[in-house]
Amino acid sequence: MFVLDYRSKLPIYEQLQTQMMKLIVGGVLKENDQLPAVRTLAMELGVNPNTVQKAYAECERVGMIVSVTGKGSFVSNPAISMQLYMKEKFKELKTLIQESIEYGLDPNIIINAVTAWCEKGEWDYDPTQSSH
Amino acid sequence: MFVLDYRSKLPIYEQLQTQMMKLIVGGVLKENDQLPAVRTLAMELGVNPNTVQKAYAECERVGMIVSVTGKGSFVSNPAISMQLYMKEKFKELKTLIQESIEYGLDPNIIINAVTAWCEKGEWDYDPTQSSH
DNA sequence: GTATTGTATTATTGTAAATAATACATTAAG
DNA sequence: CTTAATGTATTATTTACAATAATACAATAC
Numbered sequence: 201m202f203v204l205d206y207r208s209k210l211p212i213y214e215q216l217q218t219q220m221m222k223l224i225v226g227g228v229l230k231e232n233d234q235l236p237a238v239r240t241l242a243m244e245l246g247v248n249p250n251t252v253q254k255a256y257a258e259c260e261r262v263g264m265i266v267s268v269t270g271k272g273s274f275v276s277n278p279a280i281s282m283q284l285y286m287k288e289k290f291k292e293l294k295t296l297i298q299e300s301i302e303y304g305l306d307p308n309i310i311i312n313a314v315t316a317w318c319e320k321g322e323w324d325y326d327p328t329q330s331s332h
Numbered sequence: 333m334f335v336l337d338y339r340s341k342l343p344i345y346e347q348l349q350t351q352m353m354k355l356i357v358g359g360v361l362k363e364n365d366q367l368p369a370v371r372t373l374a375m376e377l378g379v380n381p382n383t384v385q386k387a388y389a390e391c392e393r394v395g396m397i398v399s400v401t402g403k404g405s406f407v408s409n410p411a412i413s414m415q416l417y418m419k420e421k422f423k424e425l426k427t428l429i430q431e432s433i434e435y436g437l438d439p440n441i442i443i444n445a446v447t448a449w450c451e452k453g454e455w456d457y458d459p460t461q462s463s464h
Numbered sequence: 465g466t467a468t469t470g471t472a473t474t475a476t477t478g479t480a481a482a483t484a485a486t487a488c489a490t491t492a493a494g
Numbered sequence: 495c496t497t498a499a500t501g502t503a504t505t506a507t508t509t510a511c512a513a514t515a516a517t518a519c520a521a522t523a524c
Contacts, residue, residue: 343511343512343513344512344513345512345513379513379514380513380514380515381514382513382514382515383512383513383514386512386513400521400522401520401521401522402520402521402522402523403521403522403523404522
């Protein structure tokens with residue numbers, strides 16, 4: 201269910217957190233689906249229960265899951281999670297674009313690239329190649 | 333010349349590296365401009381020479397500066413650095429957009445947002461608000 | 465030859481992630 | 495009510511790495 205990269209600079213708990221959020225937003229995990237118990241998942245992944253708990257806690261903090269002592273952890277409303285995810289992604293996107301423009305990238309080239317990628321599905325489009 | 337945030341999660345040497353690359357790509361530093369000596373900059377910033385050296389080494393690794401023992405460190409061709417920067421930024425941008433779409437964001441909404449931001453300068457535009 | 469510069473090495477310190485080992489709290493099941 | 499399973503919290507330890515400190519070496523300019 202989860203894939204960990206121990207060589208990554210990203211902490212394990214962040215990797216877990218990110219992947220879990222993606223599963224929720226991507227619809228793989230449905231509303232009220234029960235997540236593996238902290239100890240169970242820790243066993244499966246070969247990590248410490250505290251590490252899994254940290255990931256679960258962060259997911260709950262942003263409202264993507266709900267954890268209840270004695271019962272377990274459950275996926276909350278996917279629509280709301282999707283909203284959270286969208287907001288986050290658009291924030292990242294805006295920051296990246298602002299920084300790019302601030303340091304000299306041509307806004308029109310950015311629009312052309314994004315359009316080619318999103319509208320025409322031309323994922324091979326490379327704005328740094330003059331052939332376009 | 334450089335501003336360090338000691339509370340940041342980013343290591344000092346990465347902050348230095350990033351800021352130096354921006355100065356080069358942004359045209360503040362011209363071709364063949366000599367950078368401060370490792371020891372000098374370390375003194376000015378109140379950090380260890382090794383930390384500065386690490387930042388310089390990384391800038392040289394990607395070809396943005398050239399360091400010569402006994403002479404100093406110098407800005408290399410800004411056009412090439414800009415190319416490198418553009419390639420990197422567009423790679424990040426594509427990855428972010430692909431991931432966003434993969435997990436449900438509407439490609440048209442992305443295009444609209446990017447267009448509003450880049451073409452119209454409407455940095456307040458929020459694609460997650462229905463008022464638009 | 466001396467000073468300045470970049471580079472390399474070794475040891476030490478500080479911080480944070482991750483682990484380990486428990487303990488406590490709540491819920492479900494019997 | 496007892497037991498098991500669950501989430502949560504705490505403390506100590508280990509580990510990794512950034513950063514420092516103190517040198518040493520290498521190449522260049524004067």
